Amino acid sequence: MLAQVRSIGSRNACLAAADVPGGPWVARGGRTYRTGASGSTSEAITRARAIRSVTSVRGYQEVGRADLFIQVIPFASPEDARTALTELRSLPRTMPKSKGLSDVGEMRTVAPPAVTGTSHVEAAEQPFVLDGEHARTLTVWCVAGHTVVVTALGGRAEAVRWPQLAEIVEAQVAALA
Template sequence: MTSIGRLVLAQVRSIGSRNTCLRAADVPGGPWTARGQRTYRTGASGSTSEVITRARAARSVTSVRAYQEVGRADLFIQVIPFASPEDARTGVDELRALPRTMPRSKGLSDVGELRTVSPPEVAGAGHVEAAEQPFVLDGEHSRTLTAWCVVGSAVVVAALGGRAGAVRWPQLAGILEAQAAALTRPT
């Protein structure tokens, strides 16, 4: 089979791949509603780093799902499988280095700098890094809490955003623990 044939076959296999992110009903707290999801070949953005190249060779499929807790918070979870736990740890550094943008929203202002914070304890994760970004939405102080966790050979990225008093690190840690448990549960 030609390399183009293998590429097309890998892309076809990734289409419709099972999304490994939590179902809305399985996200702690809430109630949460799923607001969109997709799967795609890891590295589809064109990264040529060694860890992404190995993930692509292993036919890694990245899962993404967005959720909303009406009137309180928005949540984003991404699961990126790597070829090994060591690659996943290196992948955290690469993912943290990617540029981040806030979605455009009427009423969004005073977006602060993303700053590294002490990560929460997350059962089931081998390594956790965390950051926080303040902003004002419709005149209310808000923030986004983001964590990058290594779970086996995967990296789980989760971002929880909403009014400053409504989103808390223990809540995000509980969500990450549920996602880690789902990834390590036998299928």
């Protein structure tokens, strides 16, 4: 795993837009940064820094239907990844400011979808209204080996579905193998 983490370097480990199931998806920015750059001092983050872990983030858009966010965070061990997932889940989440956004509901934990290739999955859903239409964001946090993958799919309520998000997460996990 250490060799894999070091080989990532500044290369973004998130799926290329053409590799995201469904769509067509268009990449809307992405970046990499040293894991822990936000200032966390947890033991899992400290060990991730010691192995020179690089976090990858990429946003995508399925024009007129949905937005997608993927974050890939390598850790020093599967135990550290599981601990970090709990820490990531506890971070406050905010909806991006958008014209037409209103009635943002509370994020609530839901039963996670089955995601092949993972050892632990947690999920949440957050309703909102966008341009007068009911919408929602579906979020999955999962552990795949030494890595945490966070994926959020948002859009009109009838357009974003858990099986679609599970398929995207499975593609991302497979790309890491």
